[in-house]
Amino acid sequence: MSPFNRLKNKLSLGKILNTSEDSTLTEDYVQIDNSSQVDKNSKLLVRTFRIENFDSSKEILDSIRSGSTIAIVNMLPLKDKDSIGLKRVIDKIKKTVDATDGDIAAFGEHWLVVTPGIAKVYRAPKTQPVEERQQYF
DSSP states (O other): OOHHHHHHHHHSHHHHHTOOTTEEEOSSOEEEOGGGSOOTTOOOEEEEEEOOSGGGHHHHHHHHHHTSEEEEEEOHHHHHHOHHHHHHHHHHHHHHHHHTTOEEEEETTTEEEEEOTTOOOOOOOOOOOGGGSOOOO
16 A cells, blocks of 8 residues: 555544544544655655666666656667667557556757656646637638
């Protein structure tokens, strides 16, 4: 169970009214034991990677599987050498991202951002081309 779900369960009405051993109910507030808070060492890490060959994807995949790293990947070195190899690497990364419920998106021509399941990449809503918009004047 994630730390946020544990905290949510501790703060739920049933838990507060039944006063467990790690929380106490007073008139003004609920005091929760500090040991149930999120560990300060469990922060997300943003890390850059370079794909230079097929084997360099292993380090990226390991960091995605750990669930605590957002990877910003430079694809240019492999793109210049072997575009088919780059496609294989991206497909392998996509499969891992799908398996871990993460997200992947390209930005620019040479960069990817890969997130674990606890983060998503923002995508702006798609707009219609000017010709297809209705004219109101």
